[in-house]
Amino acid sequence: MVVPMRSTIAPLTDDYLPVPYWWDAAPARPADVAAVEAHVEVAVVGGGLTGLAAARELALAGRRVALLERDVVGHGASSRNGGMVHPGGKLDLASLLALPGGRRLWDETVAAFEGLDALIGELGIDCGWRRSGHLELAHHPRAALRLRQVAAVHRSIGEEARFLDARAVRSEVGSTRFEGGLVVERSGALDPGRLTAGMVAAAEAAGVSLHDLTPATALARSGPGFVVHTPRGPLRARDVVVATDGTTDRALVPWLGRRILAVGSFLIATEPLDPQQVTSVSPAGRMLFDTRNFLHYWRASPDGRRVLFGGRTSFAPTTLAQARDRLYDAMVRIHPQLRGVAVARAWGGQVGLTADRLPHVGRDPASGAVYAMGYCGTGVALSTHFGRAVGRWLAGTGELPAFAGRRWPAIPGPARVPALLPAAGLWYQARDALGR
Numbered sequence: 001m002v003v004p005m006r007s008t009i010a011p012l013t014d015d016y017l018p019v020p021y022w023w024d025a026a027p028a029r030p031a032d033v034a035a036v037e038a039h040v041e042v043a044v045v046g047g048g049l050t051g052l053a054a055a056r057e058l059a060l061a062g063r064r065v066a067l068l069e070r071d072v073v074g075h076g077a078s079s080r081n082g083g084m085v086h087p088g089g090k091l092d093l094a095s096l097l098a099l100p101g102g103r104r105l106w107d108e109t110v111a112a113f114e115g116l117d118a119l120i121g122e123l124g125i126d127c128g129w130r131r132s133g134h135l136e137l138a139h140h141p142r143a144a145l146r147l148r149q150v151a152a153v154h155r156s157i158g159e160e161a162r163f164l165d166a167r168a169v170r171s172e173v174g175s176t177r178f179e180g181g182l183v184v185e186r187s188g189a190l191d192p193g194r195l196t197a198g199m200v201a202a203a204e205a206a207g208v209s210l211h212d213l214t215p216a217t218a219l220a221r222s223g224p225g226f227v228v229h230t231p232r233g234p235l236r237a238r239d240v241v242v243a244t245d246g247t248t249d250r251a252l253v254p255w256l257g258r259r260i261l262a263v264g265s266f267l268i269a270t271e272p273l274d275p276q277q278v279t280s281v282s283p284a285g286r287m288l289f290d291t292r293n294f295l296h297y298w299r300a301s302p303d304g305r306r307v308l309f310g311g312r313t314s315f316a317p318t319t320l321a322q323a324r325d326r327l328y329d330a331m332v333r334i335h336p337q338l339r340g341v342a343v344a345r346a347w348g349g350q351v352g353l354t355a356d357r358l359p360h361v362g363r364d365p366a367s368g369a370v371y372a373m374g375y376c377g378t379g380v381a382l383s384t385h386f387g388r389a390v391g392r393w394l395a396g397t398g399e400l401p402a403f404a405g406r407r408w409p410a411i412p413g414p415a416r417v418p419a420l421l422p423a424a425g426l427w428y429q430a431r432d433a434l435g436r
Contacts, residue, residue: 008325008328008329008332009325009328010268010324010325010327010328010329010342010343010346011340011341011342011343012342012343012344013271013342013343013344015344016342016343016344016345016346017344017345018320018345018346018347019345019347020079020080020193020267020345020347021267021269021301021306021308021344021345021347022079022080022083022191022192022193022194023075023079023193024345025191025193025194026079026191026193026194026196026197028072028075029072029073029074029197029200031072031212031213032210032211032212033211033212033213033214033232034211034232035232035233036066036068036209036211036214036230036232036233036234036235037064037066037209037235038233038234038235038236039235039236039237040064040065040066040209040235040236040237041058041063041064041065041237041238041239042055042058042063042064042065042066042237042238042239042240042241042394043065043066043067043068043216043226043228043235043237043239043240043241044058044065044066044067044068044208044240044241044243045068045216045219045228045240045241045242045243045244045252045369046067046068046069046076046241046242046243046244046245046247047067047068047069047071047072047073047074047075047076047200047210047212048074048076048077048078048196048243048245048383049078049195049196049199049379049380049383049384049387050243050245050372050373050379050383050384050386050387050390051067051069051241051243051387052067052073052074052078052196052199052200052202052203052208052387053199053383053384053385053386053387053388053391054241054243054372054387054388054390054391054394055067055203055206055208055241055387055391056199056202056203056206056208056388056391057387057388057390057391057392057395058208058391058394058395059203059206059207059208060206061391061392061395061396061397062395063394063395064207064209065207065208065209066208066209066211066235066237067203067208067209067210067211068211068214068215068216068228068230068235069210069211069212069213069214069215070213070214070215070216070247071212071213072212072213073200073210073211073212074196074197074199074200076245076246076247076349076350077245077246077247077349077350077351077379078192078195078196078199078380078383079192079193079195079196079197080192080267080347080348080349081192081265081349081377081379081380082192082267082287082297082298082299082308082310083128083189083190083191083192083195083299083302083308083380084134084187084188084189084287084289084297084299084380085113085116085187085188085189085190085380085381086113086134086184086186086187086188086287086378086381087106087109087110087112087113087186087187087381088106088109088378089109089357089358089359089375089376089378089382090357090358090376090377090378091357091358092146092150093106093150093153093154093157093159094149094150094153097153097157101402103157104402105358105402105403106157107402108385108401108402108403109381109382110186111385112381112382112384112385112386113186113187113188113381115381115384115385115388116380116381116384116385117129117131117188119384119388120190120195120198123198123199123202125194125195125198125199125202126194126198127190127191127192127194127195127198128189128190128191128194128302129188129189129190129195130188130189130190131185131186131187131188132187132188132189132285132286132287133183133184133185133186133187133284133286133287134183134184134187134286134287134288134289135169135172135173135181135182135183135184135284135286135287135288135289136181136182136184136289136290136291137169137173137178137180137181137288137289137290137291138178138179138180138181138182138290138291139177139178139179139290139291139292140179140291141179143179143180143291144165144166144179144180146291147163147180147181147182147291148163148180150182151163151182154184159184159185159186160184160185160186161182161183161184161185162182162183163180163181163182163183164180164181164182164183165180166178166179166180169181171283171284172282172283172284172286173281173282173283173288174280174281174282174283174335174337175281175334175335177333177334178290183286187286187287188287189285189287189299189302190302190380191302192380195380199384211230211232214230214231214232215230215231215249216228216229216230216249216252217229217230217231217252218252219240219252219253219367219369221367221368222236224238225237225238225239226238226239226240226367226368226369228240239369239370239394240367240368240369240370241369241370241371241372241390241391241394242256242364242369242370242371242373243371243372243373243383243387243390244373245260245350245351245352245373245374245375245379245383246260246262246263246349246350246351246352246353247262247350247352248260248262248352248373253364253366253367253369253371254366255364255365255366255367256364256371256373258410258411259354259355259360259374259408259409259410259411260352260353260354260373260374260411261352261353261354261355261411262350262351262352262353263312263350263351263353264312264318264323264348264349264350264351265310265311265312265348265349265350265351265377266310266311266312266318266320266323266324266327266346266347266348267308267309267310267327267346267347267348268308268309268310268324268327268328268331268343268345268346269301269306269307269308269343269344269345269346270306270307270308270309270338270341270342270343270344271306271341271342271343271344272305272306272344273305273306273307273341275304275305277337277338277341278300278304278305278306278307279300279304280335280337281298281300281307281335281337281338282298282299282300285300285304286299287299294311294312295311295312296309296310296311296327296330296331296334297309297310297311298310298331298334306344307331307335307338307341309327309328309330309331310327311326311327311330312351320346320347320348321346323346323348324343324346327346328343351375351376351377352373352374352375352376353374353376353377353411354374354376354408354409354411355409355410355411355412356408356409357376358374358376358403358406359372359373359374359375359376359379359382359386359403360372360373360374360403360406360408361373361386361389361390361400361401361403361404362400362404362405362408370390370393370394372386372387372389372390374408385401386401386403389401
């Protein structure tokens with residue numbers, strides 16, 4: 001039987017705000033609403049980590065680049081996520097390696113992780129980066145068996161990982177609700193707001209022209225290049241990069257829009273707590289997430305004073321207040337020691353899901369635009385890596401990632417019908433209840 005989602009009304013601090021906690025340390029830059037240039041060599045659509053990384057690489061190679069963002073550059077999912085960084089993706093390692101060319105795909109994600117580590121150091125971005133390791137927590141005995149198998153697969157390729165049974169896992173997480181866990185050491189934590197702000201500054205320093213509040217409203221071929229229409233005037237470009245992930249506009253790029261499903265993901269941040277209370281949640285300071293389809297993920301804030309707790313609460317339309325209360329309810333069920341703690345921030349963003357649960361990079365066969373997207377909620381390292389690779393490829397100084405050229409199935413039609421999404425949510429709840 002599927003249990004309906006419960007919610008407890010979350011207590012709120014006096015200074016509660018419905019904005020990302022990360023934006024406290026990385027406030028918005030003044031929006032640039034100037035008219036776009038008439039001609040550039042490359043137009044980048046999307047102002048997150050993928051677009052910023054691609055634009056910077058192209059500018060460093062001497063290309064004239066304009067980056068278009070429908071909101072404020074850097075204020076999408078790139079600065080709203082949980083700040084968890086690890087190799088791999090939505091598929092577990094065993095499933096990834098079973099794919100054709102799976103080992104190359106895994107190695108590409110390791111390169112993404114290590115490349116982000118190096119880039120943060122190279123650019124001197126103060127984003128609280130540390131190699132923390134992560135703990136994946138089994139919500140059901142079947143999930144624990146799977147994690148035991150995946151731990152062995154990690155070790156078989158030389159990755160440091162270990163399985164913890166239900167008793168041992170309590171040394172890593174302050175909760176009794178899990179049947180086991182998988183500790184993976186090659187994993188890290190950062191402040192995504194400050195990371196993204198650092199990438200914005202790096203792109204500007206390289207000479208990228210950034211355009212806030214400037215959506216691309218139409219894209220058309222024109223001779224050997226493109227015309228990108230915007231509310232601030234048309235822009236001609238030799239090449240176009242679409243880096244919009246969960247905000248991909250189906251009207252702008254229909255082929256891509258049929259392959260990305262946008263799903264809301266939400267987070268809450270508690271009021272400042274006693275550090276010992278935070279340590280009681282995550283004694284080793286690892287990044288934590290569970291094995292549910294409607295997964296939960298949580299961590300300590302970089303200063304060790306708050307708990308940040310996130311998840312995907314429903315496929316149905318959900319208000320921020322509803323999501324906040326559901327997340328609070330889940331948090332205190334997992335960690336009763338946090339009951340009564342007030343929520344200081346709550347926010348959400350769009351995650352771009354794909355039918356095969358893999359990211360994709362290549363050239364849109366319909367429009368000819370280059371794309372990189374579909375990170376399925378695990379894109380901090382991959383988005384930066386894909387963006388840099390696309391930029392170097394277009395500049396003629398590098399190759400596309402191993403994920404390029406793979407068949408990309410469209411999202412099934414029913415999943416794109418909003419009225420049917422609640423039924424899909426019930427299906428995944430049922431699978432969670434069965435440990436599938």
